[in-house]
Amino acid sequence: MKLFIVDDSEILRNHLSDILYDIEGIEIIGEAANTIDGIESVQQLKPDCAIVDIRIPGEGGIYLLENIKKFDKNIIVIIFTNYPYPQYRKRCLERGADYFFEKSKELEKMLETLKKIRDEINIYRAEEK
Secondary structure (H helix, E strand, O other): OEEEEEOOOHHHHHHHHHHHHOOOOOEEEEEEOOHHHHHHHHHHHOOOEEEEOOOOOOOOHHHHHHHHHHHOOOOEEEEEEOOOOHHHHHHHHHOOOOEEEEOOOOHHHHHHHHHHHHHHHHHHHHHHO
């Protein structure tokens, strides 16, 4: 599974990359720190899945989410945020987010979800052959 990470924190991007590097079948194909780079990179690299923070420079993560889904509704978008407020969750899910996780409490849950997504993608690709 090809994965793209969009977060303005270089520390968090590096931490996620380090953790995900050890998970077989997940390949991090790129990172971005802002909305514009995120949109351009996702369109160019065509990941299977993107992890997106809500608070990023530029138009923000919800705008990025909308643009990803306009570009390709099949890209799985995981919102990973320190702002798990109900209004953000609702807006993200209404705009096409597939998952919504809180950074401080749900890292393990997100990692388990990524493994399930990877497995589903592998099954789908095997059936296509």
